Amino acid sequence: MPSLMEENFKMTHSDEYDPLITNQEGNSDVNPDAVPYEEALKQTGYGRFHYKVLALCGWAVSSDAIEVLSVSFLLPAASCDLDIGSTDKGWLNAIVFIGMLLGGYFWGSLADHQGRRSILMWSLTVNGLGVLASSVVQTFWAFLLCRFISGIGVGGSIPVIFSYFTEFQPKEKRGMMISALATFWMCGNIIAAGKIAHLELISDC
Template structure:
């Protein structure tokens, strides 16, 4: 019986992990599409950065709204709604006639994306306890790297044939996955709670260290989206053709997987906040290396260091956050933390676009990211040790 239950958990874990993959596919494809749309619509660098930023505004709203909804109507139904939101939105996005309509629709797509990850993380957190919970959350986040790889290959193989609109239609097919979710996962806890109980718990769980956690989330997303959404364009500015740029980016993305696996291994042995801080300091080192890279080999090595550590840090803070809150408000607080963090995801790409328009050196841009990463590492280290305790 226990073996059957374990198999059921493993299957459910894989199904939920696929939601991470589809999210990453969308974000990854947007990264590649940005450079294509930039040329097709003759956009400035600041306008191109705005595409990513407006999507992230939607993610913030989606994290707040759908995280709370998951505590009210259940994780499963909310996850299905988020999948359908960004899938149908991408179909509409493929038909966008111009830049401003593209921005409006991308906001809606962002809401679906922003709601999906905190709800999926909450579901995984509900399934496991103790160090196992941290490990499985980090492993679930490793599906993000798989999604980026799929996005990279789709871009290289199909972008010349079907264009960026066709790529968006392919992404929209992820909506069919909602049918799989509906048949193969179920609610773990009885929901919803009464509104009075929910508000009372929310008030009691909002402690001073929550702000510190939000600072760490801000720095993770500021650095991740600021660096990785612009990687193809930065490679082009360094003198590499678009195909070579995609190739380098793919190699860099592959380094994410061992970063996740090592972080998951560490999470079973040391506190997750220490795993996070180690990986943030490692990312800071990678940022300095990338900013000073002048050859293809140096770019690949520095990019791999960035990917290994930055995505491991991302997985670690995803593992840390749901474990800090009671089940009845876990979705709300996880969605809120990611939503606040995504303010950094707005500022990061926009900042890079503005600085590039002003001919700022790539080295200085990555020094700024290095400083933000160190701040994020220190922020989590200041959390009280009791916040790493496993509670339910």
């Protein structure tokens, strides 16, 4: 069965919910059943639902960390396979951040108007498609383009994840839970570094 937090979230995000009611004179009065947002979070309690959100958002944060740092870790070991010089290495490292710069503005604006959950899913999808395409392309410029597309997705998911996650946290636990979510970035760093270390061991270069 859905938790009280999930039920309240669905209710407040439905088209029928309105914190204002209209009296017979046509004036808007405050709905007597409405409560401040912070009080609503407190009344719904804290439990399993919040930890599920932490796990899912943390998974996305870890994947973003791996995506941002993977090329930086990979280039020293893969230079001979890619046959690229210093300038090309610099572009590969920078292009994902250029994509993040553009994607952060684009996705952030959409999230404020279309809702954070749907935009988060779309930005993660763009990131995933960019990663999938970059794993099969055969030329440097195609790989660079795929990295740029991936950066656009990452630029949307990182800020939207933290905003979306914070909306569920009551004031008493907000700082602690945001810090817990941020630790998943370090987990992604460790995974990326460990994987690249393994590739260096088996590399013929």
